[in-house]
Amino acid sequence: MPQLHINPALIDWNGHQGLPRFDLVKDEDFAAAFDAAMAKHDAEIDAIAANPEAPTMENTVVALEIAGDELSRISALFWNKAGAHTNDVIQALERDIAPKMSRHYSRFSMNEVLFKRVDDLWAKRDTLGLSVEEGRVLERHWKGFVRSGAQLAKPEQERLAAISERLASLGAKFGQNVLADEKAWDLVLTDEADLAGLPPFLREAMVSAARDRGHETGYTVTLSRSIIEPFLTFTERRDLREQAFRAWTARGANGGDTDNLAIVRETLALRAERAKLLGYDSFAAFKLDNTMAKTPEAVNGLLMAVWEKARKRALEEEASLAGLIAEEGGNHEVMPWDWRHYAEKLRHRTFNFSESELKPYLQLEKIIEACFDVASRVFGIRATELKDVPAYHPDVRVFEIHDEDGTLKALFLGDYFARSSKRSGAWMSSFQSQHKLTLKNGAEGEIPIIYNVCNFAKPSAGKPALLSIDDARTLFHEFGHALHGMLSDVTYPSVAGTGVARDFVELPSQLYEHWLTVPEILQKYAVHVDTGAPMPKELLDKVLAARTFNAGFATVEFTSSALVDMAFHTRTSVEEPMKVQAEVLEGIGMPQSIVMRHATPHFQHVFSGDGYSAGYYSYMWSEVLDADAFAAFEEAGDAFDPVTARKLKNNIYSVGGSIDPEDAYKAFRGKLPDPEAMLRKKGLAMLEELSGSDA
Template identity: 45%
Template structure:
């Protein structure tokens, strides 16, 4: 696209003559392979000057658009605005990726300073009345604009974005909106800092071999390696990182130690002091309610869901209740099985939350002859990753080649060039798979550079998968659990979505929160298919393909535990909705509110909610009134995968081409409901999901 001449002139302006510019990598062109960030040259002190310059540049670009003497058009207003802020976006992409995956106290300090600057800058753009009047003028003349579908979609999203940011408010209301955004930004950073500190602060050090009873060899080796790294050689160190926590709860015979571990996990940020977040959670809920009402909505959920597939809180609750009732019924049956088995060990004792995973592991072994530890030798990390690459290659013809010369932000990170079937460069994929002190928990995909069309040429994406998987231990490579295998495929699905986007604009790349998980969750379906397992699931030591009888047992046990898994997730989704359907701004006692919410839905006490309010990081960020999205997208992914099943070919070329062309490459260029109907030929059905999870009656 060609920007308006006045805007193009601003883009050509030299960077400010700051003395720091000579040594700050952000102030020069990156002459690295694929134009990736020169991580080794970037230091913490470079970010603040770069953010300030990025904001200044974007301010000048916006001023040129808003102050143009020419009548507002799609080209000189909407397209120009979409192309603005590229310097700032480059700085932010590096900074926010590092604060998630490799942070430190200096970066956290920068984040506390940058957050209010960025909040104010966003308001300066979206509450700019002259700019708003030009956007509105293009919107009002849209019928005569002769726009193609993607242009019309960008105009619609831009216009609605301004309205939803408060552009149409009165001057007095805009002042209040700025104050709300500033406080919310500050609280979000503080919440993240406290959660990371609380999570990394817990350490359970064991020095008696008897306390390790029941733990698999790999878990013991990993704990010993963690202890040695911490200067505690000869002992065993357990943390709240997923590869340490969950195997302990599933296998440790010492009930009191299981209780200690789970309690530490559940009580994070809930014990007073400088890591407590209860006041933050209550305040954020109140501020969001006020912000929504300032914009004319009853609740934050009404505001947040308007652009999602669900549309309304009633739409979300309607789906959740369809799944909650059968899931809870199955969970209660599972509880009875666990209690019966526990009675043999501890007569008269009641099942507790720290007992569930331990006895579920035993029941799975007894019922299905499936030992999770017997699976792990067949899931070495590198082979699982190659399995994901294989599936993508079969489906879409793309290839992955490791590039050792590409700069990385940590020695554990690996980079892969992605090419189309005909050899054309598609993008770059970083993978970062193990927990570290500076990495937040969970797993995610993000981008250092997103694809779009700049000056008529495609900008190639640079995406990253960040996870917290089991580390290598002793002479064993990193061996994954079946859950970790699915997570790797899940995040890889997000990466494919980021790599395949083929829209012309940055503003049409993103999808609604309850659609964005479709590309990731659908990939999980291939992970445990026997046809795929034969390719990548090979014993790390012998190279033996995973035995057919073990695969059969895995599939027979596939729906076991879905009552628990679905219920603990659903409880969190319902808790999120309850927080964000509050219609008043009075302070809440976080614990009391959470207890009442879970009681209302009938969550049984043996199953803790997946995320308690004080550490519910998803809803402090982009999943506010949106954590339901995983189950909404699960309906979509189950139905989408069924399209392949109906063809009798997991890699049916026509279906794969349709999924890439009609879903993965489209981003937000069309309403997601339209995209799904275009792919599937109809609206999604919930039945395939209930069947897949063993919840159908």
């Protein structure tokens, strides 16, 4: 039997409260386990398709929802390791497994007999007496089949399957190339002159990075955002800024085996072909058909409306920085490697505080506490850390999440520090989603097991980790995603938690960021690392006043990336991606002093898989919603107003994709927001910085 080839620890999660026993899983276990689990899933699918009884929700849709449980568990463990703690063995497996999994799911989605059962249910859906959630789940399955080619002729189906398999391989390789470039580069500094301007917290992080990279002495600049950004901000050495900046922005474009340009070219061609096979004018039209935005025109309309205002603000900011350079006796223009450095000086002058002055008040431990405290006050949950429960890496922390009545609601894992085995950025994912279905083993539903991954600089042994304000926002952002998963209260796993439209999924995360800068939260948790004294009111007021500082820069960085993403995916042919990128940036008047937040060769949101392909705009789309959503608390006069919080929990955070996102939002707020809410929040009048490093 296939089961014999699977290490039981991969599928029988008998650790604390159902956690996997990570310590019993070995890298070499995965290959055989995937083969066995896919074979078992195939058998389950064949049994559903061959059921002689007429199709019902129970014998078809519910059966599909609980099929493949072993494959899901093995996949969750593997993809967690591939992203958060990889190695050569895992990367080789990833290159093999990604196309194999694509092939497997293509067989599943092109099973004619199975689709006929789902199609029969879809055709008579209005007579089945379905609940709203059941209707959404049926629609999701039916659309999933159709968007995978179930209605195409056999030759087109086979071509679509081949495209999907190749895209899976390309996406895996793209991400591995970026990680390889990040691991391969570092800048070791040994002379005191090379460290001019670097504050103690950054020097300590660079010492830790140096030792982690095997350097016995010196200070190391890496391409981890938690080190490279503060280095670009504080170093007085313009030559070193340029050197580090060019390495950071060249990831994926260094030639040789890790160059991503050929991958991008082939990916775009295959995506365009896939869309055409399915009857769409472009890949963007295909991707957006299942979102709130609906059309590329709607997306570009929002992006361009913001772009014009953001560009104007950025040019004003650039002029201020140029004045500062001239004042210091410099005779150079503002270049991209200059911006953060002089913006920090300007912020210090304008608001009389610096990032280095703020950072001692932003301890990782305290910001984690703040995240949990806000969740308790808004959603009524309580977190308890488990000190003796092993996770997938020694740095990972495990928490139980309990509801107001003491019921275990979820398990949460926090993986906060950068390491060379982890891809860059920050994200939320799950080992297990919440649902209430009865599984084949008799279990009645499952609690969610959610994890956050960040890349904060790890301090030297015995030292506390200190965050920037952007790091702190990132932590709140990812915990907002985690809450979306942990507060889920639905029946079907496919619509649990973050199983929502791509341009709705960022609402819970971006909304949660707002509570970081609620004054009483900062007053309570922003305490000095050495004295324990709370942040002085004078400094707190300056921080709040500076929230929209440098916002033109931040929004230009983001919006240019989103516009390039849309340009790639609205065209039927892209022969030279970098030429298209250059044409788009020239056409919108991109300032020479700013670069895209994610240039094409390392744009992992878009090319390391297709999760955010033709979808990077969704951070801004969701920001339209989050600006209006937090205004509900402001209108109530209390950031923790219990009536508003209850409506938020019941209509946004707990319902997942079980109802239409527009209906969910209107149930909370009574109406859909106007984009003006976001523009007011941003200030355009005063642009608020886009934050959350997974943006």
